[in-house]
Amino acid sequence: MVSNLDNIVKSPNPFSAAKSGYGRYIDGLFVSVYPEGLPIQSFHKSAHDYVVKLVKSEIFPCILGQTAIKTNQYAFCAYDDIANLQVAEGVLHDIVRFQQEFEVPAKPKGPRGIFRTMLVAFQKPEIRDEIHGAEVLYNLLNNMHEINSQCYRWTVGFSNDPQSPDFGFSAGESAHFIAYFHPYANVPARKSDVNFIVFNSHHVIDAFKATGMNNYARAKSIIRGRQVQPIHPYLGDHGVVEEWRQYTLLNPDQETEAKELELMLRILGECPFQPQRDKKQ
Numbered sequence: 368m369v370s371n372l373d374n375i376v377k378s379p380n381p382f383s384a385a386k387s388g389y390g391r392y393i394d395g396l397f398v399s400v401y402p403e404g405l406p407i408q409s410f411h412k413s414a415h416d417y418v419v420k421l422v423k424s425e426i427f428p429c430i431l432g433q434t435a436i437k438t439n440q441y442a443f444c445a446y447d448d449i450a451n452l453q454v455a456e457g458v459l460h461d462i463v464r465f466q467q468e469f470e471v472p473a474k475p476k477g478p479r480g481i482f483r484t485m486l487v488a489f490q491k492p493e494i495r496d497e498i499h500g501a502e503v504l505y506n507l508l509n510n511m512h513e514i515n516s517q518c519y520r521w522t523v524g525f526s527n528d529p530q531s532p533d534f535g536f537s538a539g540e541s542a543h544f545i546a547y548f549h550p551y552a553n554v555p556a557r558k559s560d561v562n563f564i565v566f567n568s569h570h571v572i573d574a575f576k577a578t579g580m581n582n583y584a585r586a587k588s589i590i591r592g593r594q595v596q597p598i599h600p601y602l603g604d605h606g607v608v609e610e611w612r613q614y615t616l617l618n619p620d621q622e623t624e625a626k627e628l629e630l631m632l633r634i635l636g637e638c639p640f641q642p643q644r645d646k647k648q
Contacts, residue, residue: 471540
């Protein structure tokens with residue numbers, strides 16, 4: 368597997384804005400890229416309000432995510448169909464826009480709070496069960512990688528091998544930890560009426576760790592304590608538990624594990640996330 372590759376594009380945004388679904392707080396108001404009156408604009412705002420309420424609730428375990436929401440250090444984007452290739456490029460466009468506007472990874476600590484995050488919501492498809500949710504997510508990640516690798520190298524310092532302890536999903540100029548939320552999620556903390564995905568930059572996560580291990584250990588203890596007990600066996604520290612298994616947190620029985628591995632192999636292939644030049648050879 369190839370890893371530790373340099374970025375080959377830094378600016379301007381190399382991805383088309385045709386399917387951009389960007390939204391963020393500006394001067395105290397949430398602003399959507401969609402014009403008023405369109406159904407997708409209505410979905411954007413209603414999905415945003417629902418997810419913000421969910422994240423702020425006591426059942427949501429991640430206090431870092433709550434901090435980002437409470438300080439408006441986040442982008443919330445919305446799209447029609449997660450399976451649309453143009454939507455995958457729209458997500459990448461918006462990730463790069465988020466990175467530029469929030470100066471990730473250049474200034475991972477941020478001017479108004481150390482933790483920043485990006486959330487993306489989709490109208491379609493309706494998720495049927497947790498395996499279908501995993502299938503939807505892996506197809507999106509595969510489509511994003513195919514497009515992203517035409518413009519960016521894999522993020523320096525992170526492996527593109529999902530089995531590596533140094534793995535992080537690369538998009539734009541950063542690698543990300545991903546958390547997927549939908550109505551049929553196995554873990555209660557991941558259940559959501561709105562189908563959405565969180566992209567947390569590892570540069571931002573590492574910057575928080577750099578503020579002091581006492582801060583990190585205290586935050587981790589609070590988050591783990593708010594999880595439904597016993598803790599899901601796939602949850603764990605970066606580099607200890609395979610990160611990709613934490614994206615969906617499926618039921619940890621052998622049958623479901625086998626189905627998830629089959630999905631990965633079918634959608635991503637035996638050697639996923641390879642650079643474009645390697646795939647063409």
